């Protein structure tokens with residue numbers, strides 16, 4: 001029988017089962033994670049994502065990202081956790097909580113990714129203004145990363161999420177598992193490059209529309225879907 005996403009009695013201990021900082025040792029012995037996993041919402045190459053709720057803190061639902069059970073997945077997740085911890089910017093996915101073993105982390109629950117939301121037709125009829133906001137938001141998030149010397153290397157519509165919270169509704173750059181600090185690349189050069197992109201986005205806002213094209217590396221599980229306007 002397959003293990004349920006949450007710990008079931010028949011499931012083996014997780015990769016590096018974790019004790020949460022709240023010191024709930026008794027919980028750690030009974031539960032694989034300090035979160036109850038409610039529903040699978042994403043399945044990527046190196047991780048699964050679930051809607052989840054903390055077992056004890058009474059807070060809102062979060063997104064819980066769990067590394068798949070192979071070594072490279074945990075390495076990628078460690079990298080992602082490190083970057084999320086370092087960057088504090090409204091257009092970069094925030095980190096809420098993470099495993100000391102880097103096999104899971106929790107982040108705010110987003111409305112969805114750009115690809116799925118657009119396909120579902122919930123972004124409104126003015127595609128140009130949506131596209132402009134996406135480009136501006138993403139370029140600002142990437143610039144914040146570049147300021148710290150990080151290059152995302154995996155930008156795609158499924159890694160751009162819409163987040164609605166007290167700050168407002170905006171697009172955030174997510175999925176930092178492939179991030180790199182390029183050898184010999186100085187932070188100022190990266191920042192200069194990101195500024196060029198942001199300048200182009202502002203120009204687009206002033207001068208008119210440019211269609212967004214899907215990337216060839218589109219990873220959505222939906223098949224046969226066409227990008228709006230294509």
Ligand SMILES: Nc1ncnc2c1ncn2[C@@H]1O[C@H](COP(=O)(O)OP(=O)(O)O)[C@@H](O)[C@H]1O
Pocket residue numbers: 041042043044045046047048049063065107108109110111112113158159161174175177
């Ligand atoms: N914070 C989140 N809130 C809501 N959905 C999310 C969140 N993080 C990821 N997802 C969903 O899960 C998908 C896969 O997550 P992602 O971080 O891109 O993992 P992978 O590295 O496996 O591609 C995303 O495209 C998105 O649809």
Ligand SMILES: [Mg+2]
Pocket residue numbers: 044158159175
């Ligand atoms: Mg992804």
